[in-house]
Amino acid sequence: MDYIIPIGLFALLGLVSGVLLTVVSKAFAVKTDERLEKVAEALPQVNCGACGYSGCADYAGAVIKGAPCNLCKPGGAAVAAKVAAIMGVTDKGAQSLKAFVRCSGSCDKAGHKYAFGGINSCSACNKYYNGSKLCTSGCLGYGDCTKVCPQGAISIRDRIAVIDRRLCIGCGLCVNECPNALISLRPESQRYEVACSSAAPGKVTRKLCSSGCIACGMCVRNCPQKAISIKDNHALIDSALCIGCGVCKEKCPVGAIIDTQMPGGNQNE
DSSP: OTTHHHHHHHHHHHHHHHHHHHHHHHHSOOOOOHHHHHHHHHSOOOOOOTTSSSSHHHHHHHHHTTOOTTOOTTTHHHHHHHHHHHHTSOOOOOOOEEEEEOOOOOTTTBOBSSOOOSOSOHHHHHTTTTOSBSSTTSOOOSOHHHHHOTTOOEEEETTEEEEOTTTOOOOOHHHHHOTTOOEEEEETTOOEEEOOOOOSOHHHHHHHBTTSOOOOOHHHHHOTTOOEEEETTEEEEOTTTOOOOOHHHHHOSSOOEEETTSTTOTTOO
């Protein structure tokens, strides 16, 4: 009998404490938007930061607070549509992008000024006489881009960065890493691209690289959509106007324009 009262008091205190904790937890609970988890699940979870946020979770939280639903580059249009549906807003769409290296100056096509023996880095090599290649606009091939690619989509072959289109998620991290600004993001649907960024006059480029764009204008004159222009001594294709007819590739006398969707076609396989 002497133990019954203390046990009863402890039991009563436990019950009262449990009730109080329940009341307090409900009274001070932080309400979370149920859409947050759904948006996070819709994102690809690669945490590349290409959307401008630190990762997918951070971007999901920003979407709940009003950020655009179409900032996820790896997810493209499919993810943008899912996120927009969750948020109950109009889908503004998003293009699926792929990275492209605007250079095809491999060892058999472009010469070198010297043999670089320093740190195995494009940025390091570029500090010495604008790089080891005769073409100062070309890919140096030391793989700075490969080190930042979260998908392992970039490799170095014959001193040129090669992008596997099947693995590329279009995050753009490689774009920021290239010291010569050779990598660009373009719509996945764009079939033809100019694999050259030489800013040298055509007669100079011809001596530096056998596959370099010489700005002859043949592609410009023959494009039925007027989608090609010459800027800084090399051709540029406007993806918004290009219909993928391939006339530019056929007319290019040096083979600077490539079909990115052909198996084994130059760099984007």
